[in-house]
Amino acid sequence: MGAAAAVPTVAGLNALSRNGLGGETALAESGASNGHTGHEFAHATFAPGRSVDHRANGFDPTELLRDFDWGKTRRLAGGRLLREWTLVAQDKEIEVAPGVKYEAWTYNGRVPGPTLRAREGEKLRINFVNSSEHPHTIHFHGIHPALMDGMPGIGERQGGGQIEPGESFSYEFDAAPFGLHLYHCHVAPLAAHIARGLYGAFIVDPEQGRPEADEMVMVMNGFDTNFDLANEVYAVNTVGFHYVNEPIRVKRDELLRIYLVNVLEYDPLNSFHVHANFFQNYPTGTSLEPSEYTDTIVQGQGQRSILEMKFPFDGDYMFHAHVSEFAELGWTGFFRVGDPKLLSLAAAAAAYCKLPWGGDGGPA
Numbered sequence: 101m102g103a104a105a106a107v108p109t110v111a112g113l114n115a116l117s118r119n120g121l122g123g124e125t126a127l128a129e130s131g132a133s134n135g136h137t138g139h140e141f142a143h144a145t146f147a148p149g150r151s152v153d154h155r156a157n158g159f160d161p162t163e164l165l166r167d168f169d170w171g172k173t174r175r176l177a178g179g180r181l182l183r184e185w186t187l188v189a190q191d192k193e194i195e196v197a198p199g200v201k202y203e204a205w206t207y208n209g210r211v212p213g214p215t216l217r218a219r220e221g222e223k224l225r226i227n228f229v230n231s232s233e234h235p236h237t238i239h240f241h242g243i244h245p246a247l248m249d250g251m252p253g254i255g256e257r258q259g260g261g262q263i264e265p266g267e268s269f270s271y272e273f274d275a276a277p278f279g280l281h282l283y284h285c286h287v288a289p290l291a292a293h294i295a296r297g298l299y300g301a302f303i304v305d306p307e308q309g310r311p312e313a314d315e316m317v318m319v320m321n322g323f324d325t326n327f328d329l330a331n332e333v334y335a336v337n338t339v340g341f342h343y344v345n346e347p348i349r350v351k352r353d354e355l356l357r358i359y360l361v362n363v364l365e366y367d368p369l370n371s372f373h374v375h376a377n378f379f380q381n382y383p384t385g386t387s388l389e390p391s392e393y394t395d396t397i398v399q400g401q402g403q404r405s406i407l408e409m410k411f412p413f414d415g416d417y418m419f420h421a422h423v424s425e426f427a428e429l430g431w432t433g434f435f436r437v438g439d440p441k442l443l444s445l446a447a448a449a450a451a452y453c454k455l456p457w458g459g460d461g462g463p464a
């Protein structure tokens with residue numbers, strides 16, 4: 101499709117989406133077709149020289165990186181530890197790239213939702229409150245009874261299954277197996293409920309723990325801002341190019357542990373590549389022995405890996421999806437090791453890829 105005039109505005113689409121459940125309504129009424137038209141549209145809406153208003157969003161991707169939510173704990177009779185959280189589904193407009201607003205559905209007002217962290221063998225309770233205008237659930241990856249699986253059609257008579265607006269339900273299960281998991285809504289249409297932002301990382305630490313490290317969570321996601329069933333913005337932790345604007349500060353020679361989760365909807369594969377370095381890969385984090393020493397891994401939706409590496413030299417090191425289209429539409433960032441004072445990030449990024457703002461007047 102070549103006619104740009106046929107593509108509606110973000111505001112128009114958001115208005116349309118509020119009238120219905122999102123995707124289908126907006127698609128039908130806008131006449132937008134599937135494919136790459138939306139990407140041209142997204143380029144036009146990236147505002148040069150601006151950054152996202154993190155305060156308005158209510159979360160900052162730099163802080164999300166190392167924000168692990170251990171919940172509240174108490175000892176049960178018999179000595180076992182109960183770990184408990186409350187997750188509230190809320191509809192909320194967020195800014196996913198400078199000037200690009202998106203009507204998200206969130207857990208606790210943030211995308212991704214809180215990184216829930218527990219230890220192997222604990223008893224977990226997640227109190228879910230649905231304050232959204234749409235039915236939702238929380239489906240956890242892990243090992244648990246059917247009633248606790250967050251599946252519509254399973255457990256409604258016991259108060260579970262699909263949780264309607266205004267309703268609540270408590271999921272209870274044991275923390276198993278140790279590894280890196282995720283949680284997400286499982287209400288149909290599933291793609292829309294996930295793509296809107298209802299997901300988060302879920303870490304179960306092995307009983308003996310892992311070696312001391314600088315730990316961070318990277319949830320690879322994307323946003324279909326014009327509801328054409330293709331993403332216009334790609335990111336780690338929601339905000340496109342955030343870690344170009346604000347490189348991730350790490351220390352030289354310190355062990356870095358990345359909890360990498362792919363929840364990207366509408367594209368079959370995502371990937372992670374780091375420049376000038378290699379990492380140990382622990383697929384799903386379910387073994388304490390790495391399976392691979394590499395600089396690139398590929399993940400389908402729902403796949404995750406724990407990556408460990410050290411940077412032996414100070415400098416700015418790019419990391420990005422080794423899918424050029426994703427990298428150019430936001431899935432690009434930098435690690436800043438030490439205090440290199442070597443380069444202009446905007447110039448470096450522009451040299452690597454065709455950024456929407458063209459590299460002039462971009463992030464300083």
Ligand SMILES: [Cu+2]
Pocket residue numbers: 235236237285286287293294298
């Ligand atoms: Cu949902």
